[in-house]
Amino acid sequence: xxSWRAISVFAAALACICAAALVWPGxxxxxxxxxxxxxxxSAQSQQTPTIQEYNPKSTLVVKEHKIERAKFPFIDxxxxxxxxxxxxxxxxxxxxxxxxxxxxxxxxxxxxxxxxKTVAAMKGRYPDRFVVFANPSYDDINTPGYxxxxxxxxxxxxxxxxxxxxxxxxxxxxxxxxNGERVHADDPIFDPLxxxxxxxKIPVLIHIAEPSAFFDPWDKNNERWEELKEFPQRARPPSxxxxxxxxxxxxxxxxxxxxxxxxxxxxxxFHGNDLERLGKLFDTLPNMYVDIAAVLAELGRQPYSAxxxxxxxxxxxxxxxxxxxxxxxxxxxxxxxxxxxxxxxxRRRHAFWRIYGFEVPDEVLKKIYYKNxxxxxxxxxxxxxxx
Ligand SMILES: [Zn+2]
Numbered sequence: 001x002x003s004w005r006a007i008s009v010f011a012a013a014l015a016c017i018c019a020a021a022l023v024w025p026g027x028x029x030x031x032x033x034x035x036x037x038x039x040x041x042s043a044q045s046q047q048t049p050t051i052q053e054y055n056p057k058s059t060l061v062v063k064e065h066k067i068e069r070a071k072f073p074f075i076d077x078x079x080x081x082x083x084x085x086x087x088x089x090x091x092x093x094x095x096x097x098x099x100x101x102x103x104x105x106x107x108x109x110x111x112x113x114x115x116x117k118t119v120a121a122m123k124g125r126y127p128d129r130f131v132v133f134a135n136p137s138y139d140d141i142n143t144p145g146y147x148x149x150x151x152x153x154x155x156x157x158x159x160x161x162x163x164x165x166x167x168x169x170x171x172x173x174x175x176x177x178x179n180g181e182r183v184h185a186d187d188p189i190f191d192p193l194x195x196x197x198x199x200x201k202i203p204v205l206i207h208i209a210e211p212s213a214f215f216d217p218w219d220k221n222n223e224r225w226e227e228l229k230e231f232p233q234r235a236r237p238p239s240x241x242x243x244x245x246x247x248x249x250x251x252x253x254x255x256x257x258x259x260x261x262x263x264x265x266x267x268x269x270f271h272g273n274d275l276e277r278l279g280k281l282f283d284t285l286p287n288m289y290v291d292i293a294a295v296l297a298e299l300g301r302q303p304y305s306a307x308x309x310x311x312x313x314x315x316x317x318x319x320x321x322x323x324x325x326x327x328x329x330x331x332x333x334x335x336x337x338x339x340x341x342x343x344x345x346x347r348r349r350h351a352f353w354r355i356y357g358f359e360v361p362d363e364v365l366k367k368i369y370y371k372n373x374x375x376x377x378x379x380x381x382x383x384x385x386x387x
Pocket of ligand 1: 078080322323
């Protein structure tokens with residue numbers, strides 16, 4: 001009996017609301033803005049989902065192009081494979097063939113003996129499918145003459161098969177001298193190392209800083225809130241780290257003072273959220289390039305700007321993926337090759353938003369996929385790629 005009464009009271013209330021809406025349309029739109037007011041009983045039984053639970057299924061119906069294989073053979077300039085075993089390398093080649101990944105650049109070659117082993121495991125068995133970059137060792141950074149020794153080690157690594165230098169993100173940010181002072185990216189002690197790169201005509205792929213949101217307060221306004229919740233150690237609070245802009249200034253100074261070195265700034269140089277700024281940097285630094293590894297969602301949320309940017313700076317952008325997973329490249333193909341709309345991204349902690357394809361012309365696509373890498377990285381067989 002009680003429930004019948006509740007229902008009839010609710011029905012009466014609903015009738016009043018509907019009547020009000022009919023008589024006074026303004027009232028209806030006010031109530032629409034606040035659905036809880038109109039659907040009180042069911043709202044009580046409906047828990048508010050947490051930000052992580054909320055996962056609305058899109059009802060949008062539009063054409064979809066699921067692209068499993070790149071339109072042209074491509075070079076992945078940004079991949080990591082530490083001490084790869086022969087089995088891992090065999091498996092890699094099989095997977096690479098399925099997506100038209102012609103040459104994979106392993107940025108984690110190390111130096112010395114480790115570099116030699118990595119080159120042997122990859123290039124030794126598949127000479128035209130892999131490139132290995134060396135990494136500097138900082139073990140002796142506190143001993144005078146470091147730069148010269150690092151340059152000599154790099155020259156030896158290149159003799160042993162390295163085709164570039166990769167500098168990891170601890171450089172310029174976490175790396176410290178014994179006295180506790182932070183090593184700045186433009187510290188002159190590294191000058192001999194970078195000048196050696198110019199002499200050897202090898203590129204430097206360099207990761208400086210982190211997304212700017214990691215330097216901002218971890219609060220409800222932070223775009224990377226979910227990632228910082230999942231990985232709190234990725235936060236770069238001002239109590240422990242220099243500001244994002246300081247790191248950018250040091251990086252730009254490094255690029256400017258070595259104009260003969262080709263620098264590939266990883267992850268759109270962390271300016272994927274401000275392509276105009278990145279374009280201006282390109283204009284002032286002709287030796288600067290970027291990869292798009294792990295920052296596709298930045299381009300995919302601004303398809304018009306991304307398209308125009310890639311057309312304008314088509315000689316400066318390289319295809320890269322970072323964390324290797326053969327099943328994740330298809331998002332890159334779809335974003336670069338189609339105009340698909342509002343599709344889910346593969347890593348929600350990077351982007352809670354959906355992305356859009358920005359289909360670039362074939363000539364631009366070829367440059368991003370392989371021509372720019374062929375220009376920068378010595379020793380890749382260009383005959384495996386279309387003209
Ligand atoms: Zn990486």
